[in-house]
Amino acid sequence: MTKIINIKERVLSENDRLAAEIRKKLAARRIVSLNLVSSPGSGKTSLLERTLETLKDRMSLALIAGDVQTENDANRLIKAGGKAVRPIVTGGACHLDARMITRVLDEMDIDRIEILFIENVGNLVCPSGYDLGEDMKVALISTTEGDDKPLKYPAMFRRASAMVINKIDLLGLSDFDIERVKKNALQINGNLRIFETSCRTGAGLESWYEWLKKLVAGKKL
Amino acid sequence: MTKIINIKERVLSENDRLAAEIRKKLAARRIVSLNLVSSPGSGKTSLLERTLETLKDRMSLALIAGDVQTENDANRLIKAGGKAVRPIVTGGACHLDARMITRVLDEMDIDRIEILFIENVGNLVCPSGYDLGEDMKVALISTTEGDDKPLKYPAMFRRASAMVINKIDLLGLSDFDIERVKKNALQINGNLRIFETSCRTGAGLESWYEWLKKLVAGKKL
Numbered sequence: 001m002t003k004i005i006n007i008k009e010r011v012l013s014e015n016d017r018l019a020a021e022i023r024k025k026l027a028a029r030r031i032v033s034l035n036l037v038s039s040p041g042s043g044k045t046s047l048l049e050r051t052l053e054t055l056k057d058r059m060s061l062a063l064i065a066g067d068v069q070t071e072n073d074a075n076r077l078i079k080a081g082g083k084a085v086r087p088i089v090t091g092g093a094c095h096l097d098a099r100m101i102t103r104v105l106d107e108m109d110i111d112r113i114e115i116l117f118i119e120n121v122g123n124l125v126c127p128s129g130y131d132l133g134e135d136m137k138v139a140l141i142s143t144t145e146g147d148d149k150p151l152k153y154p155a156m157f158r159r160a161s162a163m164v165i166n167k168i169d170l171l172g173l174s175d176f177d178i179e180r181v182k183k184n185a186l187q188i189n190g191n192l193r194i195f196e197t198s199c200r201t202g203a204g205l206e207s208w209y210e211w212l213k214k215l216v217a218g219k220k221l
Numbered sequence: 222m223t224k225i226i227n228i229k230e231r232v233l234s235e236n237d238r239l240a241a242e243i244r245k246k247l248a249a250r251r252i253v254s255l256n257l258v259s260s261p262g263s264g265k266t267s268l269l270e271r272t273l274e275t276l277k278d279r280m281s282l283a284l285i286a287g288d289v290q291t292e293n294d295a296n297r298l299i300k301a302g303g304k305a306v307r308p309i310v311t312g313g314a315c316h317l318d319a320r321m322i323t324r325v326l327d328e329m330d331i332d333r334i335e336i337l338f339i340e341n342v343g344n345l346v347c348p349s350g351y352d353l354g355e356d357m358k359v360a361l362i363s364t365t366e367g368d369d370k371p372l373k374y375p376a377m378f379r380r381a382s383a384m385v386i387n388k389i390d391l392l393g394l395s396d397f398d399i400e401r402v403k404k405n406a407l408q409i410n411g412n413l414r415i416f417e418t419s420c421r422t423g424a425g426l427e428s429w430y431e432w433l434k435k436l437v438a439g440k441k442l
Binding site: 153 | 260261262266288289290291293313314315342344345346347363365366367369370372373374375376388390391392421422427
């Protein structure tokens with residue numbers, strides 16, 4: 001078992017090295033980079049669709065969409081007007097890693113990009129361990145999941161800088177308690193910036209957009 | 222990289238060896254064993270709660286509930302009347318493996334058990350690769366997720382024997398198309414037994430219970 005752990009550590013340190021290079025590359029271009037993580041079905045692609053539709057004419061956005069199989073998510077994002085959209089099909093792997101991002105970034109023209117969104121594989125466990133060189137992780141949770149998710153998957157919520165509580169239009173149709181989920185999340189990570197959204201109705205998205213704009217403005221200071 | 226893959230293969234073959242031992246042990250006692258897999262929040266614990274409440278006086282049920290952190294799920298199942306409930310906290314690991322099950326089974330009195338439910342970690346990727354010695358995998362999907370999940374996570378649906386489409390009370394509140402999800406799932410695995418349920422309203426649960434009873438009866442032939 002020791003041997004396995006050592007090799008796992010070596011893989012992770014190689015990942016960290018590549019992530020540091022990505023971070024440097026993005027910083028040189030003052031690009032805001034967000035790594036979106038969640039369970040399958042929390043609405044990462046929907047949030048990115050709405051964001052693209054609303055901001056694409058005002059900002060220069062790029063997206064990397066990871067999936068285990070199919071390019072469905074990337075195709076939805078291209079349909080929503082994304083010009084700089086790149087799919088990564090992991091072919092079974094349960095998370096993106098820095099090597100995959102490096103390879104895709106090498107083929108993209110990112111010189112004028114303001115925000116790079118990375119949509120990770122839908123999985124609340126494995127992606128938490130892999131730095132992709134991003135500025136921040138954004139964890140999504142939907143109101144149709146359990147409100148104890150932050151306690152059950154603490155690594156993800158501890159490493160995230162923001163949490164988006166999505167599908168608030170479905171509040172009241174299950175036992176999900178929005179105050180409880182916020183309390184649980186803040187117990188794990190007191191610095192979380194929290195958004196409450198419905199990608200279906202559009203509720204709450206304005207403050208998400210405002211936050212993105214502030215992140216971009218911050219990079220230009 | 223070859224080295225890593227070889228070690229991964231060795232871990233998997235050790236898992237298969239332990240899984241075969243579990244399978245033998247359960248078969249000797251004619252125990253039906255089901256490994257429940259899904260995204261976080263699809264309703265595995267809710268389905269088991271309802272099943273316990275309804276069947277506990279008619280059948281002898283045991284449950285192993287896996288979670289990354291917390292024993293929340295196991296506690297819910299004990300509250301629902303489960304007597305033979307054992308938690309496994311994986312402490313970060315994204316799936317259960319046969320070694321964890323072996324260790325727990327060794328401490329359980331399973332001589333009179335008719336069904337053993339194993340609730341895997343909420344994750345549609347990693348648990349698909351680990352045989353736990355179960356008779357069948359049951360994959361849950363809820364109507365608040367995307368109906369393309371079987372295409373995006375094909376390994377899981379290919380290895381499952383049954384699929385439970387849960388939260389049918391929320392049909393119509395999103396773009397989820399129940400006919401499309403069934404078509405997608407059957408395209409991946411034409412042998413899937415499909416159930417449509419709402420653990421909230423109880424809809425569709427009768428045929429799930431009937432199926433469980435038939436599985437138990439089948440073991441006694």
